[in-house]
Amino acid sequence: MTEGKATPAATAGEGGSRNLLMRVLAASVLAPLAIAIAYAGGVLWAALVTLASIGLFVEWLMIVGLARETRLTAAGVAALALAGFYLAAGRLDAALVILVIGLVTVAVLSPERRIWAATGFWYAAAAEFASVLVRLDPVSGFAALMLVLLVVWVTDIGGYFACRGIGGPKLWPRVSPKKTWAGAIGGFAASLAVAAGLAALGLGRTAPLLLLGAVLSVASQLGDLFESAVKRRFGVKDSSQIIPGHGGLLDRLDGFVAAIVLAAIFGLLRRGVDGVGSGLMVW
Secondary structure (H helix, E strand, C coil): CCCCCHHHHHHHHHHHHHHHHHHHHHHHHHHHHHHHHHCCHHHHHHHHHHHHHHHHHHHHHHHHHHCCCCHHHHHHHHHHHHHHHHHHCCCCHHHHHHHHHHHHHHHHCCCCCCCHHHHHHHHHHHHHHHHHHHHHHCCCCHHHHHHHHHHHHCCCCCCCCHHHHHHEEEEECEEEEEEEEEHHHHHHHHHHHHHHHHHHCCCHHHHHHHHHHHHHHHHHHHHHHHHHHHHHHCCCCCCCCCCCCCCCCCHHHHHHHHHHHHHHHHHHHHHHHHHHHHHHHHH
16 A cells, blocks of 8 residues: 555655746846846946855865865955956956966965866856956947856756656766756757847847857856766765755856856957957847
């Protein structure tokens, strides 16, 4: 007799439903807040990005087992915070110098796993610098930032529902057992829909935006897989539990980091430091 007892499938379904509810509730609060601060730009955006980058660095150290190294953690956090101050003031040159010094300092102070420590700082620093650089463009900075944010978000959302609804062959089971090819394709298709929507609103030409949406979606998914590979390497499930239903900042921002860094590089090559956003949106 099994009456009154929850089956494993039912338990898993209830757990999945609760997790989805937590994801939706968290996103409904965090997404509008992020958009509002991105729209404001300036000091507010630089402050948010700096706090996020510090969180990324600390969580990375937790994953690789170096979070208890006080000098190492303090040096990295101080460098990211100081760089954020200069980024808020528009001093990109000074911020870049501080980040390079911070990278060297973190590498020197790391008692072990030096490459992992330095990689974590570089990861957080690249996200910090690129996020501010894209938004800095007074003409198209906000539109470019929204392109990246929306592509990353819908890639994640589309992938989640396609994975749950369709299932099918796993994408890379050794690294991320839950991700499927259906999820990857679903997220990719969703990113194209967003790019087409932005083009329909007159924010850019259709063909370039579709190409950007596609490339950024792939970058986002690769960033997700990269973070999953790092966690699997060190036997960690979530980077932290700071965001209900989503895990840690690394779990939530892994795709964004890859996409925003790639977007910043592309815009920089096209229009220079002062026109990174236009380099993405104006063709």
